[in-house]
Amino acid sequence: MPMKNNFLIRAWRGLRRLSGDDAYERYLAHHAEHHPDEPLLSREEFFKQWQNSKWQGVKRCC
Amino acid sequence: MKNLLGKLVWVIVAVAGAAAVGGIAINRGESINALWFITAAVCVYAIAYRFYAAWIAAKVLVIDETRATPAERFDNGRDFVPTNKWIVFGHHFAAIAGPGPLVGPTLAAQFGYLPGTLWILIGGVLGGCVQDMVTLFFSMRRDGRSLGQMARDELGPIGGVAAMVGTLAIMIILIAVLGLVVVNAMKHSPWATSTVAATIPIAMIVGFYMRSIRPGRVLEGSALGVILLLLAVAGGGWVDHHPALRAIFDHEGLALAWCVIIYGFAAAILPVWLLLAPRDYLSTFMKLGTVILLAIAIAVMQPQVKMPALTQFIDGTGPIFGGSLFPFVFITIACGAISGFHALIASGTTPKLLASERHIRMVGYGGMALESFVAIMALVAATVLDPGVYFAINSPAGIVGAEAAQAVATISAWGFPVTVEQMETLARQMGEATLFARTGGAPSLAVGMASIFGSAFGNGLLALWYHFAIMFEAVFILTTLDAGTRVGRFMLQDMLGNIFPKLGRTSWTPSVILTSAIIVGLWGYFLYIGVIDPNGGVNLLWPLFGISNQLLAAIALCVATGILIKSGKLKHIWITGLPLVWLIVVTTTASWQKIFSDDVRVGFLAAAQDKAAKLAAGTLSPGDVEVAKQLIFNLHLDAALTAFFVLTLWIIVFDMLRVSARHLAGKPVLPLTESPYIPSKLAGI
Numbered sequence: 029m030p031m032k033n034n035f036l037i038r039a040w041r042g043l044r045r046l047s048g049d050d051a052y053e054r055y056l057a058h059h060a061e062h063h064p065d066e067p068l069l070s071r072e073e074f075f076k077q078w079q080n081s082k083w084q085g086v087k088r089c090c
Numbered sequence: 091m092k093n094l095l096g097k098l099v100w101v102i103v104a105v106a107g108a109a110a111v112g113g114i115a116i117n118r119g120e121s122i123n124a125l126w127f128i129t130a131a132v133c134v135y136a137i138a139y140r141f142y143a144a145w146i147a148a149k150v151l152v153i154d155e156t157r158a159t160p161a162e163r164f165d166n167g168r169d170f171v172p173t174n175k176w177i178v179f180g181h182h183f184a185a186i187a188g189p190g191p192l193v194g195p196t197l198a199a200q201f202g203y204l205p206g207t208l209w210i211l212i213g214g215v216l217g218g219c220v221q222d223m224v225t226l227f228f229s230m231r232r233d234g235r236s237l238g239q240m241a242r243d244e245l246g247p248i249g250g251v252a253a254m255v256g257t258l259a260i261m262i263i264l265i266a267v268l269g270l271v272v273v274n275a276m277k278h279s280p281w282a283t284s285t286v287a288a289t290i291p292i293a294m295i296v297g298f299y300m301r302s303i304r305p306g307r308v309l310e311g312s313a314l315g316v317i318l319l320l321l322a323v324a325g326g327g328w329v330d331h332h333p334a335l336r337a338i339f340d341h342e343g344l345a346l347a348w349c350v351i352i353y354g355f356a357a358a359i360l361p362v363w364l365l366l367a368p369r370d371y372l373s374t375f376m377k378l379g380t381v382i383l384l385a386i387a388i389a390v391m392q393p394q395v396k397m398p399a400l401t402q403f404i405d406g407t408g409p410i411f412g413g414s415l416f417p418f419v420f421i422t423i424a425c426g427a428i429s430g431f432h433a434l435i436a437s438g439t440t441p442k443l444l445a446s447e448r449h450i451r452m453v454g455y456g457g458m459a460l461e462s463f464v465a466i467m468a469l470v471a472a473t474v475l476d477p478g479v480y481f482a483i484n485s486p487a488g489i490v491g492a493e494a495a496q497a498v499a500t501i502s503a504w505g506f507p508v509t510v511e512q513m514e515t516l517a518r519q520m521g522e523a524t525l526f527a528r529t530g531g532a533p534s535l536a537v538g539m540a541s542i543f544g545s546a547f548g549n550g551l552l553a554l555w556y557h558f559a560i561m562f563e564a565v566f567i568l569t570t571l572d573a574g575t576r577v578g579r580f581m582l583q584d585m586l587g588n589i590f591p592k593l594g595r596t597s598w599t600p601s602v603i604l605t606s607a608i609i610v611g612l613w614g615y616f617l618y619i620g621v622i623d624p625n626g627g628v629n630l631l632w633p634l635f636g637i638s639n640q641l642l643a644a645i646a647l648c649v650a651t652g653i654l655i656k657s658g659k660l661k662h663i664w665i666t667g668l669p670l671v672w673l674i675v676v677t678t679t680a681s682w683q684k685i686f687s688d689d690v691r692v693g694f695l696a697a698a699q700d701k702a703a704k705l706a707a708g709t710l711s712p713g714d715v716e717v718a719k720q721l722i723f724n725l726h727l728d729a730a731l732t733a734f735f736v737l738t739l740w741i742i743v744f745d746m747l748r749v750s751a752r753h754l755a756g757k758p759v760l761p762l763t764e765s766p767y768i769p770s771k772l773a774g775i
Contacts, residue, residue, distance in 0.1 A: 045173075046180045047371065049308040058167030075306035076363070081168060083362040084580070084596075086434040088370070088573040090190035090264050090425050090639065 051078050100140065107133025112400075114207060121394040124470045127203075128388060131211060131466045135459040138215035141222065150654070150662045151227050153447045158770040160234045161443055170234070172445035172772055175452055181443065182457045184374050186222070187381075189567045190425025190639075191465035193271055196472040196531035197632060199480065200408040202400040203473045205419040207466065213420070213427030214462030217669035221643055222432045223454030224650045224666060229437035230444055231764045237437040241649050243763045244656070245742075245749050249392045252742040254581065259436065259735065260638040261578045262609070264431075265354070266616030267631040268567045273346045273621060274530035274628075275560050280339035280582035281330040281521055285345070285557055286336040286564040287339070289369070290353070296368035296659060297353040319372060323558050327521060347621045350571075352612040357572040358579055358606035366572045380562050384467050384539060397473035398594045399479065402504070409485035411629045412691025417680040420672075421636035426465025428669065430642025432458065445772055452753040471538035471746050472531075477507025479516065479525075481533040486626030487527045491568065497526055521553030527579045529626040532563045550589035570691040571724070578609040596644040619724040622717060629691065633684055634735075637677050641735050644673045648746040656762055674743060681736040694729035 044050040052071050055078075059068060069077070110130035114122065141775055147153045164170040173181075190751045198206040235243070238257065242250025276283040283310040304310055329335045341349075357365050406414035411422065425431070436454060444453065472480060481501045482490075490497040494510045501508050517525045520537060528534070536559035541553040580596060582605045587594015593601045620627020647670040654663045686694030701722050704710055710718055753759045 032678060042174075042177060042180070044309065045233050046184075047308045049306075049313065051308075052306050054171075055167060062167070072305040075300070078168075078306075079363050079367050083573075083576065086438050086573075086577050087185060088185045088188060088570050089431045089435055090188040090268070090429065090570060090635075 048078070048082075051075070094703045096207075100137070103133050105135055107137060111208075111211070115204060122203075123392050124395050124474065126386055127207060127395070127466055127470050128493055130207070131463055134211045134215060136461065138219070139451070139455060139459060142215065142485055143219065143451045145222065146220065146455075146665055147187060147448075147451045151224065151450070153227075153450060154767075155446055155448050156770055157447055158760075158768040158772075159230055159444045159447060160441060160765075161445055162770055162772055163768060164189050164233070164442075169439070170208055170442045173443040175449040178440060178443045178445075178449060179453050179457060182435065182440045182453050183460055184378070185439065186344065186429075186432045186457060187377060187461050187464060188425065188570050189268060189271070189563055190429060190431075191461055192468040192535055192563065193531035194423040194425055194632075194636070195465050196535050197410055197484070197628065198214050198419050199469060199472045200401065200403050200410045200484070200611035201415055201419055201470065202404070203395055203397045203620040204399040204403070204559055206291050206469050207421055209419055210427050210465045210469065210658070213423070213669075214459060214465075217430070217472060217643075217672070218426075218428035218462060219455045219458040220626070220665055220669060221428060221430075221650070222645055223450060224435050225433045225646050226436040226441055226444075226454040227450050228650060228653055230441040230447065230450065233765055234441040235437065235648055235763075236486075237649065238434045240437065240763075241645065244649060244760060245652050245745050246760060248745045249645075249649065249742055252738050252745075253312045253642075253649075256430075256642050256645055256735075256738055258578060258581050258640070259731075259738075260431065260635070260642050261574050261581075262612045263616060263631065263635045263731075265571050265574045265578075265613040266620060266634045267628070267691070268570055269347070269350045269354070269617040270620040270627050270631060271530040271532050272564050272567050273343050273617070274351060274528055274626075275532040275536075275564065276341070277343045278340055278524070278594065279522055279560075280336045280343035281326040281553075282558050282560045282564075283339040283341065284329040284335070285322050285561045286568075288325065288500070289319060289372070289565055289568070290365070292318045292322060293365050293369040293372060296372065301363050308371060311368065312375055315368065315372045316375055319376070319561065320558075320676035323554060323561050325373075326557055326561075327512045327553060330521060343621045344618075347614075347617050351610060351617065352570075354571055354575050354614070355606060355610045358575040358610060359602055360503075362576075366569070366576065369565070370569050373569040376562045377566050380559075381464055381467070382442065384471065384542070385583060387542045388467060388470060391546045392540055393470070393474040393542055393545070395473045396475065397477050405610075406689065406692065409481060409489045411632060412689060413469065413633070413680075413683065417676045417683070420676040421633050421640070421680045424466065424636045424639040425644075426462050426468075427639065428643050428673070429461075430639050430644070433642065433646035441726070442605045446770070466483075466534060469541060471535055473538075474542065475534060475538050476506075476512075476514060478502065478506040479512065479537070480534055481506050481527050482513055483528050483537065484531070486529045486629070487526065488622070488624040488626065490527075492527075494524075494526060504677055515517065519552045520556040522556070529628045531628075532560060536560045536563070560772065574612070575606065575609050578613075579605045582609060616653075619720070619727075622720065623724075624693065626716075630724075633680065634731065637681055637684070637732060637735050640673050641678050641739050644670060644677065644739050645742050647673065648742050652749055655761070656753050656759065660754070670743075677739060678736055681732045684732050694725045694732070700731075716750055 110126050111127050135594050153301040161170050163173040195206050239255040241253040296311045300311040404415040490500040498508050536556050540552050542557035544552045620631045647666045650666040690697045701718050707717050749759050
């Protein structure tokens with residue numbers, strides 16, 4: 029069973045990563061590592077910024 | 091021993107691939123199992139990926155794993171992030187895979203299944219995959235710069251301007267033709283129209299959910315949205331059976347075109363979180379889910395492809411679009427074989443995520459191979475239909491006649507037997523009033539998909555499957571429409587900003603409204619002329635789209651070829667040079683024919699003259715006179731646009747040749763702009 033669980037957990041992580049579901053958690057980690065002294069955005073504020081920046085430029089194709 | 095076993099496996103793959111391609115090519119029987127197509131495709135992609143792509147990566151591009159990528163050097167936790175290669179692959183594939191590879195192969199099936207299949211396979215592995223991979227590589231070596239910037243840096247200002255203009259032009263035509271596909275799918279279909287309409291409030295609900303109710307919970311919101319979308323498909327059936335509601339959603343093409351135009355404008359000025367972003371989540375999930383489902387259904391059901399290998403329409407008399415096999419099959423199928431638009435993605439988000447140069451092959455080459463595979467599946471879904479049914483759905487009324495009896499008589503006389511009863515039964519099964527003259531690819535693909543899904547998962551739900559397929563296509567066509575309008579707006583604001591700095595501010599409301607209105611007006615006009623065209627606007631707009639998409643591909647290949655020459659890799663330039671020469675030949679021939687051909691269904695000018703002659707003869711009714719005047723103007727406009735595309739192509743080709751010749755003659759040219767080598771500290775991500 030551990031093999032299977034491992035696979036499911038990895039697939040779930042991949043899905044969260046691909047969809048951006050874990051974007052805030054990654055931001056927290058990045059923030060803690062690189063700029064711990066700067067003010068931290070709340071989940072809501074972060075999501076607003078993330079979504080806006082994501083849609084600047086060519087993101088979808090024909 | 092292991093080495094030997096590996097070699098043996100590849101020999102088996104090669105033999106299986108060759109047998110499948112050969113089987114497809116020489117089959118002249120009544121029908122052929124779809125599994126042949128899947129086998130041929132998988133083997134061709136596997137061999138090309140294992141040998142050709144690996145060779146390009148090692149010997150031509152000279153991938154260096156020890157070199158730090160932009161993602162590592164500029165890691166900012168946002169756009170530059172070193173990312174696992176499977177995740178980058180997923181992002182890249184979701185970005186490049188749009189409705190194009192579903193529509194093009196469906197239309198090109200009028201030539202028979204063989205030309206489209208061969209072009210998708212060969213064009214894919216030698217053209218499209220190479221273009222995506224080298225563009226991704228060159229952008230990654232240049233800090234993730236865009237195609238337009240690379241064209242300017244490496245070739246000069248002419249290349250830069252051509253790339254910018256090409257991008258904007260393709261965006262306009264692309265949106266117009268996709269809008270037309272949606273309109274033709276919704277015309278007089280209350281079920282389809284109400285389902286597609288419901289996707290707008292559903293996207294907004296999801297947007298609110300992710301913004302305010304549970305901020306940032308993307309997966310929860312998407313799951314909610316997918317459930318609502320499935321309910322909307324079922325709810326459409328209920329609307330369809332309700333006399334009063336039915337009338338609300340039953341419209342002519344022109345009225346629907348106006349709805350799409352108004353929707354496009356609203357989507358462009360509304361904040362992204364409300365409509366665009368949530369709709370994109372839904373369409374991405376729908377797209378991936380449906381593609382996987384289709385692959386499973388084809389593998390399980392192994393449907394028979396009933397279309398002949400070649401039809402008589404290779405001579406140019408095809409009902410769906412006029413023009414002979416060469417060059418038009420290569421124009422009709424752009425996405426799936428080679429799509430210039432991908433170069434924008436490959437020089438956009440993707441290069442900023444790569445953790446190692448080694449991932450280039452899988453993401454760039456592999457991503458396109460998978461999209462090409464989607465095109466093969468679309469071709470299968472269209473060709474499993476009885477050819478008579480396929481032509482009845484796709485032939486415009488202007489060609490086969492508006493009456494059902496007349497249409498089936500014409501189509502049967504071509505040698506593709508079909509009856510009125512057969513079409514009526516099919517329409518009833520699919521929950522539609524009629525399936526005649528639903529040009530555009532979406533309805534015939536939906537019928538094909540519904541019959542494959544139906545036989546795999548139960549035939550009782552055909553109408554649901556049909557409208558599910560229509561909804562799925564419409565959702566991501568509308569996403570491309572939203573995203574494209576927005577990109578067009580940014581580009582226009584950027585250009586206007588050089589003249590009036592205030593208009594360049596992307597968040598200044600008057601500028602947003604003005605530039606959005608201009609972009610929507612431009613594609614809206616082409617959508618409008620497509621809808622009023624009596625021969626079905628697809629005949630008019632799809633070739634323009636193919637030509638403009640390949641113009642962009644040619645620009646990307648010019649930039650890549652120029653860089654290869656400047657990097658002293660002259661002996662390897664054929665990897666990009668060969669597809670480039672082919673695209674130049676194909677687009678120039680097609681453009682020439684679209685402008686100057688004497689055939690009124692091919693040449694824009696001939697068609698305009700024909701209309702003018704009818705107008706002068708005074709045989710038209712008063713209503714038709716107005717339409718004819720408009721059509722004459724539009725045909726001239728299309729001719730001018732085609733000329734402009736081909737001129738832009740030649741300008742950039744000559745610019746590349748000029749720079750290359752100067753370099754080879756030892757004269758000074760713009761230096762290579764590759765970023766200096768910095769050793770990577772990441773290992774094994």
